Amino acid sequence: MTTDEILEKTKSFLAQFINVNVADDEELFASGLVNSLFAMQLVLFIEKEFSIKVENEDLDYDNFRTLNAIVGFIEKKI
Amino acid sequence: MEIELTPQQVQEQDIFRAFVSEEIAPYADQYDQDECTPDEVIKKLAEIGYLGAIIPKEHGGQGMDAITFGLLCEEIGRGSASLLSLLTVHGMVCQAILKWGSASQKASWLPKLATGEAIGAFGLTEPNIGSDAKNVESTALYSNNSYVLTGEKKWISFGQLANLFLIIAQCDGKPSAFLVERNTPGFSTAPITGLLGFRSAMLAKVHLNKCQVPEENLVGKVGFGFSHVAGAALDHGRYCVGWGCLGLAQACLNACLSYTSERKQFGSFLKGHQLIQQMIAEMITNIKAARLLCYHAGYLKDKGDPSLIMETSIAKYFASRMVSKVADDAVQIHGANGCSSDYPVQRYLRDAKIMEIIEGSTQMQQIIIAKSGYHSFALEKRKARQKEKT
Structure with missing residues (x-):
């Protein structure tokens, strides 16, 4: 899967939860754009869509803080 | 689209129903009046494997699918809502370890939780914190390869008898989750009685007085609790x-x-x-x-x-x-x-x-x-x- 495909899939997932257009490097959690349920929804999305497992050792905000970070994390795990 | 239980799920449902009708429902009013769930009842739940319902077979559990587990919760809820809350909070600890526990936490705790050797309870709510849960006031200080937990938890279902608590506390101002055993020095519980409902759910206050737990007891990472x-x-x-x-x-x-x-x-x-x-x-x-x-x-x-x-x-x-x-x-x-x-x-x-x-x-x-x-x-x-x- 290409980086662009991962980016598009992740963008359309985020669009379900965030009403504004999010820049690729915009902070998702610190900006309060998402609620407390979003963290687990994001984990489930990554696991189901890309058939990877988000593990204990992956819990690092640098893996999830922006759209770019999420895409980079997924690429690393695939 | 099909909304139908599989033959296996129907069979399991019959077993759950019979167990609850024989072993739980006839005694639930008495337990409610006594404000206590006897050890024998929990032993029966453990023996039949229900405490390990969601734990995979490789860790000693039943590995039930979500619908089968739901059917079990339904039947237990029919017999006793208080007992359902044991399945709930025990399962919450199992789920937290299953998803975010380290390999050693899984190896060490899941087989014990599956057999009932360990009974789990969930320690999030506090005297001053209910719905605003991410702002818990309990703290965890990192010191010498361990965390020192201080604070109070309240309304903890089965807190009177659980021996493994998943405690949410602030570490450097970030919510974090820790496994705390009952026998940890500084750990104590006090029963809560006279409640409106869930009277046999053995609720307790939990007091954490500088409880020192090894750093390996952190579940997930600091800030992800x-x-x-x-x-x-x-x-x-x-x-x-x-x-x-x-x-x-x-x-x-x-x-x-x-x-x-x-x-x-x-x-x-x-x-x-x-x-x-x-x-x-x-x-x-x-x-x-x-x-x-x-x-x-x-x-x-x-x-x-x-x-x-x-x-x-x-x-x-x-x-x-x-x-x-x-x-x-x-x-x-x-x-x-x-x-x-x-x-x-x-x-x-x-x-x-x-x-x-x-x-x-x-x-x-x-x-x-x-x-x-x-x-x-x-x-x-x-x-x-x-x-x-x-």
């Missing part, structure tokens, strides 16, 4: 409660079907009176509606679909509101008898109210569900605008 660890646990908790509400409502309905078939007023059985029929019809319909929401949540859970979080919240919200109304009507149908300890419907009503408060109150679910509705609406509008442009 609420969003991810408690998040996974609470989703599981809402799932159990939603299904448990179905069972409790079914118990109310069964009691009413029986009572109205036996009691006569104005020369005819109560079931012949149309205003009684109206209440019975409402019960049947709303229980069926809640069951469909629970099935849907279970289906999504087995698929690992991200929408399961919201759909579980909706199922819990609807089912807990539904059972409050059903239990209220059940007492109404029973009249003065329904207010007496001779009939279980008074316990059902008291327990039903608790269902609307635990694992996210009705109002917290309403906020989340409404916001989600506005998001979906805005998304649809945006999609329509984009379609018009192209």
